[in-house]
C-alpha cells in the first residue's frame with residue numbers, strides 16, 4: 001500500500017496526463033503503440049511509460065502483445081464529466097469527476113472548509129481510503145463502482161435531517177430498480193440488499209450545528225461492475241449490479257437515475273418530513289417482522305422488527321414492549337444470522 005503523500009503526487013500526474021490514453025484504451029480493443037502515440041502526440045516510449053503508471057496506480061491489467069499492441073483486460077465505461085454536468089444542470093448541482101481521491105466524502109468536507117458553496121456533487125473513479133459506516137473501509141477499485149458525495153445545506157433544522165439517510169436509501173433503491181434489479185430491498189438504516197447480499201451503502205456526514213448553520217455530505221457507494229475483490233477485503237456478503245444483471249452497467253446512467261430520484265425524494269422530505277415516506281420505506285424493508293439483534297455499544301438488544309417511526313428510528317418489540325432506536329452507530333443483524 002502506498003503512503004498518502006506518494007498517492008497524492010502520483011494522482012496529480014495521473015489527473016494531468018493519463019486520462020487521454022485511458023479513454024483510447026477503454027474499448028478493450030488492441031491499439032498499437034504507434035497509433036496511440038500518434039493520437040496523443042507523444043513517442044512510443046512515452047506511451048509505454050504511461051501504461052506502466054496506469055497499471056501501477058490503478059491496478060489495471062493491460063495485455064501487451066508483440067505485433068498487436070496494448071489491450072485493457074477488462075473494457076471500461078468511464079465517468080463522463082461533460083455528460084454529467086449537462087444532465088445535472090436542471091437539478092442545480094454542479095458536478096466534478098475526480099480520477100482518484102482518498103474519499104469523496106472527505107474531499108467534499110475539505111472543499112466546504114475552503115469555502116465552496118453547497119450544493120455540489122463530487123464523483124470519483126477511485127477512492128484510496130473510501131470510508132464506510134462504523135469506521136469500516138469501503139473497497140473502491142478504479143472505474144468499477146459508483147463513489148458519490150453530494151453536499152447539501154440544511155436550513156430546515158432537525159426535521160430536514162431526521163430520516164434523511166433512509167430517504168437517500170429510497171432514492172437509491174428506485175435507481176437500482178430502474179436499472180432492472182427488481183428484487184432489491186432495504187435494510188435499516190440504509191443498506192440496499194439483493195438476495196441477502198449488500199449492493200450499496202450510505203454514509204452521511206454532518207458539519208456544523210443543525211440549530212444554526214449546517215451541511216450534510218450524502219455519501220453513497222454502489223457496487224456496479226465489481227466482480228472480484230482481494231480475499232478478506234470485504235467481510236460482509238456482497239454483490240454488484242453486473243453480477244445480478246449479467247452485463248456491464250454504465251455508471252453515468254446510474255448517477256443520473258439516482259440524482260433525479262434523490263432530488264424528488266428530498267423535496268417531499270423537506271416539505272412534509274419523513275412521516276410522508278415512512279410507509280413506503282417500510283414496504284421496502286426486507287426484514288419487516290423478523291427477529292433481529294441491534295448492536296448499540298456493548299449491549300445487544302434482541303427484538304421483533306416492527307418497522308420505523310416517523311423520524312426514521314427502528315421500532316423493535318423487546319420483551320413484549322415496543323421501543324424505538326436511532327443513531328448512526330447502530331447496526332442490525334438477523335437473530336438467526338451467525
Ligand code: BTN
Pocket residue numbers: 102103104105106127129130131132133134136138146147148149191200201202203219220221222
Ligand atoms: C456503508 O458502510 O455501508 C457506507 C458506505 C459508503 C461509501 C461511500 S463511497 C462514496 C462516499 N465516500 C466515502 O468515503 N464513503 C462514501
